[in-house]
Amino acid sequence: MDRLKDKVALVTGGSKGIGAGISRRFAEEGAITIIASRKVEESQALADELAKEGWRTDAHRLDISSLDEWKTIIDYIIDKYGRIDVLMNNAGVATTGDPMDKMDLARDWDMLIKCNLTGTFYGMYTAIPHMVEAGGGTIVNTSSYGASVACTGVSGYVAAKGGINALSRDVAAVYGPANIRCNTVSPGATMTPAVEPLLESMPEVMEGLISNCVIHRFGTPQDIGNACVFLASDESSYITGQDILVDGGFSIV
Numbered sequence: 001m002d003r004l005k006d007k008v009a010l011v012t013g014g015s016k017g018i019g020a021g022i023s024r025r026f027a028e029e030g031a032i033t034i035i036a037s038r039k040v041e042e043s044q045a046l047a048d049e050l051a052k053e054g055w056r057t058d059a060h061r062l063d064i065s066s067l068d069e070w071k072t073i074i075d076y077i078i079d080k081y082g083r084i085d086v087l088m089n090n091a092g093v094a095t096t097g098d099p100m101d102k103m104d105l106a107r108d109w110d111m112l113i114k115c116n117l118t119g120t121f122y123g124m125y126t127a128i129p130h131m132v133e134a135g136g137g138t139i140v141n142t143s144s145y146g147a148s149v150a151c152t153g154v155s156g157y158v159a160a161k162g163g164i165n166a167l168s169r170d171v172a173a174v175y176g177p178a179n180i181r182c183n184t185v186s187p188g189a190t191m192t193p194a195v196e197p198l199l200e201s202m203p204e205v206m207e208g209l210i211s212n213c214v215i216h217r218f219g220t221p222q223d224i225g226n227a228c229v230f231l232a233s234d235e236s237s238y239i240t241g242q243d244i245l246v247d248g249g250f251s252i253v
Helices: 017-028 040-052 067-081 105-134 155-178 203-211 221-232
Strands: 008-012 032-037 057-061 086-089 137-142 180-187 243-246
Touching: 008 017, 008 067, 008 105, 017 032, 017 040, 017 086, 017 221, 032 040, 032 067, 040 057, 057 067, 067 105, 086 105, 086 221, 105 137, 105 155, 105 180, 137 155, 137 221, 155 180, 180 221, 221 243
Parallel strands: 008 032, 008 086, 032 057, 086 137, 137 180, 180 243
Antiparallel strands: none
């Protein structure tokens, strides 16, 4: 408890799935947690739920592919709270996709790069100047185990996530002297409300994911949230430019 006490933290894509797990863990560890997503009513619902439990929360709309919306939410946070201590770039999109020679470029490349990679860049681009002015901050970007191992048929997704890893290392190197740390967390197969229906519709695929993990189970949003708390907290004060795989050992076998 209190590992993020009084820190002002923005969690993008924070209203459901992995993002909701991160938002909950940040709030439980004492952060003032701003939950952002494209559907502000979903963000507000989670913020209200956490507030009833005694945690400090806020909710705001954010489409990460819009630089204007990034400027709006960062300005809102600075105006209301005076600083941003933790930027948790979690929001992203994925498609089932097709092999490169059959992909729909608008859906399987342009949109994935824009939302995942450019959206993450926009977040850091707008938040970092305020962190520099405040004397430091912490950035955690959600990547994917797909940036480290082959995932067929999702070229745009894995390219975007690999780009997030490279971009995060660059930010860590450039802004380390300004007391800004930047790391990535890479979830593996994680059980979320969006994945649950696949247990019945794609049982063989789901079983394959589990059997290829050293720890024979799906991850949970809390598993990812725990890793993000560590990277956002002072416990990781000597860690920057690193990617933490939270994949049950999937990438090592």
